[in-house]
Amino acid sequence: MRLYKCLSKDKTSKHTSNTSTLKDIKKTKKEQEWLKENKEAINGQNERITKYGCFSDAYRRF
Numbered sequence: 039m040r041l042y043k044c045l046s047k048d049k050t051s052k053h054t055s056n057t058s059t060l061k062d063i064k065k066t067k068k069e070q071e072w073l074k075e076n077k078e079a080i081n082g083q084n085e086r087i088t089k090y091g092c093f094s095d096a097y098r099r100f
């Protein structure tokens with residue numbers, strides 16, 4: 039009886055692990071899509087910061 043319970047728990051943990059992996063894959067795919075969709079805006083912002091600096095540069099103490 040104990041062995042059966044251990045095996046049942048093991049199957050549950052494998053299912054949970056597979057579900058977590060699928061969620062991670064979907065999350066990664068969504069992140070990649072978001073980056074692709076917003077690449078132009080991100081690059082534009084990075085160029086602006088490089089050219090003009092950050093708005094808080096004058097107030098930084100480090």
